[in-house]
Amino acid sequence: MLATTTEATPTEDVFVPLNLALFCAIVVATIIGIPLYGYYYGFSLFDWVLSLVMYIVTGMGITVGYHRLVSHQSFECPNWVKACVLVAGGWAMQNSALTWGGDHIRHHAKTDEEEDPYNATKGFWHSHCGWLFYDTPYRTGKYEIRLRRDPVVMWQHRYYWPIVVTGLLLPFVLGVWWHGSWQGGISAFLLGGLFRMFMVLNSTFTINSLCHMVGTQPHSKQDSSRDSWLVSFVSFGKGYHNFHHAYARDFRNGPKWYNFDPSKWIIYTLSLLGLANNLRRNDPTVG
Numbered sequence: 001m002l003a004t005t006t007e008a009t010p011t012e013d014v015f016v017p018l019n020l021a022l023f024c025a026i027v028v029a030t031i032i033g034i035p036l037y038g039y040y041y042g043f044s045l046f047d048w049v050l051s052l053v054m055y056i057v058t059g060m061g062i063t064v065g066y067h068r069l070v071s072h073q074s075f076e077c078p079n080w081v082k083a084c085v086l087v088a089g090g091w092a093m094q095n096s097a098l099t100w101g102g103d104h105i106r107h108h109a110k111t112d113e114e115e116d117p118y119n120a121t122k123g124f125w126h127s128h129c130g131w132l133f134y135d136t137p138y139r140t141g142k143y144e145i146r147l148r149r150d151p152v153v154m155w156q157h158r159y160y161w162p163i164v165v166t167g168l169l170l171p172f173v174l175g176v177w178w179h180g181s182w183q184g185g186i187s188a189f190l191l192g193g194l195f196r197m198f199m200v201l202n203s204t205f206t207i208n209s210l211c212h213m214v215g216t217q218p219h220s221k222q223d224s225s226r227d228s229w230l231v232s233f234v235s236f237g238k239g240y241h242n243f244h245h246a247y248a249r250d251f252r253n254g255p256k257w258y259n260f261d262p263s264k265w266i267i268y269t270l271s272l273l274g275l276a277n278n279l280r281r282n283d284p285t286v287g
Contacts (some may be wrong), residue, residue, distance in 0.1 A: 061088025
């Protein structure tokens with residue numbers, strides 16, 4: 001979440017205490033703080049709806065923006081559309097699109113190898129979130145060369161932290177406006193900001209962990225990637241991970257029409273509106 005891109009090449013991973021502290025703070029506040037607040041003060045329907053909306057917006061920012069648009073170039077769109085989805089992805093606090101994309105490109109290039117950032121062969125804990133707590137010597141600029149040529153990606157990278165802050169301020173401001181009180185703002189922030197951030201982080205992490213351990217491999221057995229329709233329900237369609245590793249540039253992760261993949265539906269809808277083009281289909285046998 002916090003590690004920065006570097007050209008330094010140390011000989012081993014370096015533990016980053018700040019990353020662990022931030023992660024633990026989010027977990028403790030979500031698991032203990034939010035239930036306690038709810039018990040003593042309660043949450044309104046508005047707070048829960050706002051949390052769901054923010055979950056969908058930021059989750060789509062990751063899957064549509066960070067993943068399929070930036071990392072894999074699965075489709076093209078105007079710069080203003082790209083800026084919007086990258087802001088939404090930044091609100092998820094999973095690092096900038098530049099760093100996230102560089103890590104993901106490395107994951108595909110070195111799946112299940114030592115250089116793989118979320119190497120599933122190191123166990124569930126490491127691939128789910130443990131890898132975040134170390135600065136690795138394998139995070140080198142060569143995986144970011146293409147991304148650094150994109151001015152919108154570089155703009156989002158420069159203003160990443162202000163974008164994160166706006167994603168936390170937005171539910172607070174909306175809560176104050178709706179409830180007419182500071183306490184209402186806090187309630188909306190806790191669910192629409194903190195809780196939805198925790199949920200989006202873990203929905204993304206399940207792809208790195210569970211989708212390399214549990215599921216089927218109908219498309220390729222060259223690596224540990226697996227399809228899990230169940231995971232797709234919390235990850236906006238990314239659960240069809242074996243297909244994705246076999247056909248990484250396809251704008252769909254769930255290739256069949258009935259596969260639950262809302263990200264592909266969003267991208268296709270954007271194309272119908274003239275806001276996306278060159279939707280790539282790499283599997284000639286599907287769709």
